[in-house]
Amino acid sequence: MNATATRAGRWTATDVPDQAGRVAVITGANTGIGYEAAKVLAARGATVVLACRNPERADDALARLATAVPGARAEFLRLDLSSLASIRDAAAELRERHPEIDLLVNNAGVMWTPRSLTADGFELQFGTNHLGHFAFTGLVLDRLLPVVGSRVVTISSMGHRSGRIDFDDLQSERAYGRHRAYGASKLANLMFTYELQRRLDVAGANTAAVAAHPGGAGTELVRNSPPLIRFLYPLFEPLVTQSAERGALPTLRAATDPFARGGEYYGPDGIGEVKGFPKRVGSHSRSHDKLAQRRLWQESLQLTGVTFPV
Known part of the structure; x- marks a missing residue:
């Protein structure tokens, strides 16, 4: 580790420790911060599993990765987080390939989509961003538990911060707002992380649950925004976004920093956490509501039919 960079608060990809012999599974790793994180982990020696929905785009990502990191150990795992059947199939295949997993990075997501449903009838953003990752984590967590230093990064x-969990309308059937639904799904990601860490602590597990956010990263998520935002976005992009490469740093720090601890949350250190180098940050008080965390956990168990080994 580059101790000088860490002391200065400018944690960068050069601070990622050696990852030789480790297996890192990253959802949505064919583009954006997922791909950038996979590239760094592969360069440090990890076997990276790109868990993606689209085989053609995954093939392109694997080709780019091979060029960027000659000799990279990388695999494709077909995973559609909007389908519980696909999630179960992917988890079964991953379990066959890898008896042990060191890192699971729950990165994939959709943002600001018009209201639509997953294959199982869940509102798309809540179903994909939260329930999909909840189910996938539950189905593969036993592959991480025996591994000292393993982590689930969501x-x-x-x-x-704008999200609220309406337990009487989890699927936004009464009223739907694309920004509100996205905020709720991202709040759920944090509540899941904190509740998972509590359960890992009770179990005395080797695994830690950590969360991160990229700030304003230049990724493809904006493609689902309303037409006016898409039109104006190029004008404001330099002010509110940083590169996907920089946006991946909080993910990488949460996943690999030896000093990171379960239940922590990492994001950029700049004004408003929009840009900058990764540091530990705080989350909205709603994310720390323990009763809501446990209720969301129970609701998620019932909706997905997935059980956890902790």
Whole structure:
């Protein structure tokens, strides 16, 4: 580790420790911060599993990765987080390939989509961003538990601050707002992380649950925004976004910093957490509501039919 960079608060990809012999599974790793994180982990020696929905885009990502990191150990795992059947199939295949997993990075997501449903009838943003990752984590967690230093890193967003969990309308059937639904899904990501860590602590597990957010990263998520925002976005992009490469740093720190601890949350250190180098940050008080965390956990168990080994 580059101790000088860490002391200065400018934690960068050069601070990622050696990852040789480790297996890192990253959802949505064919583009954006997921791909950038996979690239760094592969360069440090990890076997990276790109868990993606689209095989063609995954093939392109694998080709780019091979060029960027000659000799990279990288695999594709077909995973559609909007389908519980796909999640179960992917988890079964991953379990066959890898008896042990060191890192699970729950990165994939959708943002600001018009109201639509997953294959199982869940509102798309809540179903994909939260329930999909909840189910996938539950189905593969036993592959992480025996591994000392293993981590589940779930990517949230600054948007979680506007999120509220309406337990009487989890699927936004009564009223739907694309920004509100996105915020709720990102709040759920944090509540899931904190509740998972509590359960890991009770079990005395080797695994830690950590969360991160990229700030304003230049990724493809804006493609689902309303037409006016898409039109104006190029004008404001330099002010409110940083590169996907920089946006991946909080993920990488949460996943690999030896000093990171379960239940922590990492994001950029700049004004408003929009840009900067990764540091530990705080989350909205709603994310720390323990009763709501446990209720969300129970609701998620019932909706997905997935059980956890902790």
